[in-house]
Amino acid sequence: MAKVVAQEQAVVAGEIAQVRRVRAGGVTKTKVEKFLAELARTCNVTASCQKVGLGTTAIYAHRRKSPAFASAWEEAIREGYGRLELMLLESAMASYEPAEEGDAGSGAGTGARPKVSEQSILRLLQLHRQQVAALRAADGARAEAGAEAAHQAEWGSARAELEARLLAMHERLADDEG
Template structure:
């Protein structure tokens, strides 16, 4: 197997280049994102590229660009899913066959599964908690300010007791 370039990032460090046969290579990232856009299924997408779910979630946490690409792939997948549901609903009403089986990208999905995915998507779009959003870490200054405020509050309580 040919080696591919992998771009890795470190905290406040420039991007370093490595050569490896394993891990989240650019082609694996692209295949993963394509699969997510087609199916909205992260588990199936990681299986399709031969890597673990935990590794893709770790990559999303440390790579904001990949996290944005993942979100866009999900949005495209949800749009596609919604289009498929509308198409099926129209076909059922008109008695017309749905789609060309040679152009179908994703596997079978029940209407119930599709509706649940769309509900989750809508809650995310509206700012709900359809899934865990990436949390950013507090800066040193934010942490210091929070600790100082708590210490002052504790001292104030202690002085009121005396």
């Protein structure tokens, strides 16, 4: 038989609250609010459930039954994901510190020394992959446009030279006839 705790507002179908006895690990309005706050902070469902005393099975079932809760869950995940990205970037930025004079293997006074884990580096690369690709494509387009402009200038000068020669030939022919 399930352990029953004191009477508390139980969340039923996500919208209507009833006052009834709630099973240990059961979903209540208070626990849902705390869970969503913790989920937004950590982006970790299991840890959030443990922190507020909810069972993961119960919270996933509640998400399936309640569209409003599912929407709030998604928003909490978005917020938590953004926090994780910021934490990672802050951690990576904090790991770059000036090398001290005479550090073994650092080259005395060489400036910034990375102290970033490989996982962090890979994640940073993944985060910026699309942006860097767009920048490189823009650089390539500029280089291509520059090459095209140089090509057009080259053809323009060659054409001008040919036109000048043709004009000179035309003038000579006109002088010979006249």
